[in-house]
Amino acid sequence: MKAISVLGSTGSIGTQTLEIVQDFPDQFRVVALTAGRNLPLLVEQIQRHSPEVVALADDSLLKGLEERLNSLPADQQPQRQPELVGGPGGLNVAASWDTADLVVTGIVGCAGLLPTLAAIRAGKDLALANKETLIAAGPVVLPELKKSGSRLLPADSEHSAIFQCLQGTPWADNARLSTGVPTPGLRRIQLTASGGAFRDWAAADLEKASVADATSHPNWSMGRKITVDSASLMNKGLEVIEAHYLFGLDYDHIEIVIHPQSIIHSMIELADSSVLAQLGWPDMKLPILYCMSWPSRLETPWRRLNLTEVGQLTFNEPDPAKYPCMQLAYAAGRAGGTMPAVLNAANEEAVAQFLEERIHFLDIPDLIETVCERHQSDRTDQPQLDDVLAVDQWARIAVREQVDRGTRRLPLTAMAA
Template structure:
């Protein structure tokens, strides 16, 4: 049985992880939870899983959570009442909890960076759903992974697909991710993208895009921020940078292809021209389960893939005029150093402003480009963790300042 710590337990990744733990109680034991402000859901999770420790991002919420827990039946706590901790130190404690074998990092955005680093330094295996950790801090995370011996398993559907495809290559002998060393035999990565909410819109129509439009994904059920990233294709641009750090390929060898059906989750091309793909329904539970059970496969009652039912699988190149964020991500990745951190922070802040209806949809790439352009003269090629944290804060402030120049 694996003991798991779930960071971001009340979010999309966290709730699906806990559903899996409930489906396989003989395989997984939840020992730690970390969440934000949704105390009602967190209380229900505590009642169901009886963790040893629970962390909340805001320490001031501990008394309210404690009151809720005290109203729960005490006989349901197999480990006794959980230890309650809060704030950044509390999140780090849950991430590095002694009894945890694997940490599921589902905290959205750069907020997940410090807890993820805490888990790595504690030598924990990681199921990484928080792509921003590598994007913003790859130069810091890679050395820590090598030092600690932690194994990083990608829970993002596209990178999980690549990871699964690689099991039949020479790379599988070592099964080590995030070494920065090119993967043996691997020639190209093909990241598939649904195209998001606007895949069938002409570029000129995007001026009319609303928050409701951008958060209505045709295939996937995801959080609002990630759904907007899918609509701008920034999610795929960020995945390009993450794939570079995970698998060691140059950016010229990482390609994005639009695949509207979202059945092929990504592909690899090998040096002999063979192409290997991983297929499945558009459901995040499968890549999460594979991280949790790796190197084993678990039998599930889930719906089987039926290619005859699907009928057609189609592909096309992304329209760069409709998806400028994709090109911004490639440019930031190639610049390296602190530029991906600026890109990620600027995107998070710009998307937040769009969701609050402070800027127009087309303002998102404009703000990101302005911020990255301003950072060029201050780029640091070998940043420290403190550099990244300061630059992250600067980029967010810069977006707020520049947003005054961007029409709603």
């Protein structure tokens, strides 16, 4: 039985991971949980899974969690009372918990970087669903993986698809994953993208885009931030950078393809021109399960793919005029060093400003580009962790300052007023 630590247990990745644990109680057990502010759900998870340790990002909430657990009726108490820890140090404790075999990293944003590094330094294998670990800190993380021997397994559906396809090649060498060394025999990666909320819009019509438009995904329901990233295609640009660090290909050989049906999750082209693809209904549970069960596969009762039901699979090249964030991500990846960290942080802050309706959707790439240009003269080629954390904070402040000074466009609500 594999012991699992779940970082971000009350978020989307965390709740799906715990559903898998419930579906396969003879395969997995939970030893550690970390969460943000959703105490009612966390208490339910503690009752159901009886972890050995629970960490809260905000240590001021520990007393409230303890009171909730103590007030449970005797017949609803967890089988064991977990150790409760809080703050950044507490997250690191849970991430590096001694009995854990695999750490699922579901904490969103750069907040997940430090606990992920703590897990790596403790020699834990990771199911990585936190893009920022490699995007912002790839030059820091890769040497740590090599030093500790930890294996970083991609839980993101696109990178999981690539990883799964590579298992079927004679060049598959799992020790090479996340070393930054090119995978032998791998010629090209094609990352598929749904195209997001604006895939059927003309580029000129984006002047009319509202928050409601950008957060309405045509295929599925996700968090607001990631849905906006999908609408701008920044999510795919960030995945290009992540794929570079995971599989070692240069940016000229990592492509983005619009695939509206979201059935093919990504493709690889091999040295002999063969193309391998991984297909399935769009469901994050499958890549999470593959990380948890790897190198085995577990039989599931889940819905099976029926291509006659799908009917057709279509593909288009992304329009650079409609998706300028995609080009910004490629440029930041090629610049390397601390530039991807600046890109990621600037995007997070710009999207937050958009969701608060302080800026227009089209201001997002403008803000990111300006901040990246400002950072060019200060870029560090071989950053340390402190460098990454410093530029992350600088980029967020730089975006806020620029918004406070005023932007070219106003949100639709402001224009209407």
